[in-house]
Amino acid sequence: MSISDGRPVLAVASECAPMVKTGGLADVVGALPMALAPQGWAIRTLLPGYRSVLAAFPRARVLADLPDLLGLPARLLGVSRGALDLLILDAPALYDRDGSPYLDENGQDWPDNDVRFAALSLAAARIARDGVGDWRPELVHLHDWQAGFVPIYLDQLGVNLPTVLTIHNIAFHGLTSADRMARLELSPARFNVNGFEYFGQVSALKAGLVGATAINTVSPTYAQELTTPDYGMGLDGVIRARAADMSGILNGIDTDTWDPVRDPAIQWYRLPSGKAANARLLRQEYGLDDGAGPLSIVVSRLSDQKGLDLLLAALPDYLAAGGQLALLGSGDARLEQAWRAAADANPGQVGVRIGYDEALSHRMYAGGDAVLVPSRFEPCGLTQMYGLRYGAVPVVARTGGLADTVIDANAAALAAGVATGILHASHSVSALAHALQRLCALHADTATFRRIQKNAMKHPVGWDASAPLYGALYSRLVDERTISQ
Numbered sequence: 001m002s003i004s005d006g007r008p009v010l011a012v013a014s015e016c017a018p019m020v021k022t023g024g025l026a027d028v029v030g031a032l033p034m035a036l037a038p039q040g041w042a043i044r045t046l047l048p049g050y051r052s053v054l055a056a057f058p059r060a061r062v063l064a065d066l067p068d069l070l071g072l073p074a075r076l077l078g079v080s081r082g083a084l085d086l087l088i089l090d091a092p093a094l095y096d097r098d099g100s101p102y103l104d105e106n107g108q109d110w111p112d113n114d115v116r117f118a119a120l121s122l123a124a125a126r127i128a129r130d131g132v133g134d135w136r137p138e139l140v141h142l143h144d145w146q147a148g149f150v151p152i153y154l155d156q157l158g159v160n161l162p163t164v165l166t167i168h169n170i171a172f173h174g175l176t177s178a179d180r181m182a183r184l185e186l187s188p189a190r191f192n193v194n195g196f197e198y199f200g201q202v203s204a205l206k207a208g209l210v211g212a213t214a215i216n217t218v219s220p221t222y223a224q225e226l227t228t229p230d231y232g233m234g235l236d237g238v239i240r241a242r243a244a245d246m247s248g249i250l251n252g253i254d255t256d257t258w259d260p261v262r263d264p265a266i267q268w269y270r271l272p273s274g275k276a277a278n279a280r281l282l283r284q285e286y287g288l289d290d291g292a293g294p295l296s297i298v299v300s301r302l303s304d305q306k307g308l309d310l311l312l313a314a315l316p317d318y319l320a321a322g323g324q325l326a327l328l329g330s331g332d333a334r335l336e337q338a339w340r341a342a343a344d345a346n347p348g349q350v351g352v353r354i355g356y357d358e359a360l361s362h363r364m365y366a367g368g369d370a371v372l373v374p375s376r377f378e379p380c381g382l383t384q385m386y387g388l389r390y391g392a393v394p395v396v397a398r399t400g401g402l403a404d405t406v407i408d409a410n411a412a413a414l415a416a417g418v419a420t421g422i423l424h425a426s427h428s429v430s431a432l433a434h435a436l437q438r439l440c441a442l443h444a445d446t447a448t449f450r451r452i453q454k455n456a457m458k459h460p461v462g463w464d465a466s467a468p469l470y471g472a473l474y475s476r477l478v479d480e481r482t483i484s485q
């Protein structure tokens with residue numbers, strides 16, 4: 001079946017791999033069309049026409065004019081690449097600039113982010129109403145706050161279509177001040193506690209949470225955590241109120257792009273010789289000594305969420321036990337500085353690259369003995385799944401999707417032959433330090449460690465289990481809407 005044969009869905013997102021990516025959101029948005037095609041769904045993905053996206057598709061076709069999009073000129077372009085069928089919102093006043101999707105060159109939020117993503121949401125609502133040619137979606141899939149206003153605009157335009165909002169990270173609320181409502185063409189009728197008001201401000205995420213027909217997040221454990229004040233980031237009450245419409249569907253990874261046997265970025269790969277060869281190269285690349293202990297890797301945004309300050313505190317004991325660490329990441333300036341200092345203080349044992357480098361990340365999963373993910377919270381997490389697939393044993397905090405994807409190497413799991421990694425309590429330096437001691441001990445027991453690596457590499461991390469869950473959710477919402485009409 002070709003991808004375009006399925007039932008039509010419009011996805012709305014601010015990132016989509018491989019064109020534009022700052023984190024896991026992009027991987028998931030990029031993977032879902034392929035994953036859901038066999039379920040009978042054909043997803044078209046609406047993406048902002050960032051400078052880099054337009055440059056990647058100079059021959060994109062003009063599909064429609066979208067005049068007066070929040071007072072600005074805009075067009076809709078269309079292009080296909082592999083399984084992706086993209087609708088690109090070309091609005092130069094909003095997206096034709098250098099910098100990342102959300103930040104300017106100085107790392108500050110673009111001051112007009114509210115307009116930039118409200119325009120994306122309004123364009124989606126107009127597409128849902130008018131279609132594109134004879135194409136009309138049966139459902140709109142919203143990703144994170146950047147698509148949060150879609151249900152409000154659909155309502156304002158009088159369009160009755162089911163919507164799903166996927167929460168990839170509830171930390172980002174898309175807040176703007178109440179006096180921006182007119183600029184965003186939002187009716188003030190919804191500016192109240194049951195609508196998109198959030199303590200006197202306007203919240204795009206809350207607009208989606210209260211307005212979408214159904215909500216899901218990217219792991220069952222995070223879905224549960226979101227109902228609690230510790231994890232709900234001020235929106236746990238809203239989530240609890242929508243408990244009947246809320247579910248957790250674990251992310252998968254693209255097992256073609258992330259395939260240790262065929263990955264062009266790494267050496268030919270098989271345990272144990274392939275791992276050893278890739279580890280040798282990685283040590284060279286990072287200027288690390290030949291070591292007998294485990295080579296751990298971190299590939300991460302450097303933000304408070306990721307717990308890498310906890311790892312800095314746990315580092316001395318780990319290094320004393322013979323461990324080594326290679327880190328690739330960027331973000332918070334203080335963390336970047338602290339990690340550079342850790343590398344300077346521990347030459348040959350700790351290597352740090354500040355930046356974003358997709359190909360290097362592949363070499364790291366291939367060469368690492370372990371991948372460390374000590375997050376304070378983690379909606380799903382993808383890096384532990386890349387680690388599983390490439391035999392880099394995940395050492396992860398017991399939270400969110402990390403808890404749902406890694407089986408701790410405790411005595412029972414080792415005896416049953418199912419262990420894939422190491423879990424530790426989140427938020428705790430001592431628990432992390434203890435987990436790293438366990439890693440060193442397991443690594444020294446070569447036969448056991450190899451068994452864990454083999455289990456890890458066999459663990460299913462693709463979309464086979466989750467794609468039918470999304471398919472069933474889509475079907476239920478479309479069918480319920482049809483019956484109620």
Ligand code: ADP
Pocket residue numbers: 022023024025027299300301328329330355356357358361380381382383384
């Ligand atoms: P989040 O979305 O919170 O950043 P995830 O684990 O869900 O975390 O996804 C992170 C994705 O971004 C993974 O694909 C990871 O490999 C990638 N990534 C993060 N930082 C870097 C980096 N500095 N260089 C290359 N890839 C990175």
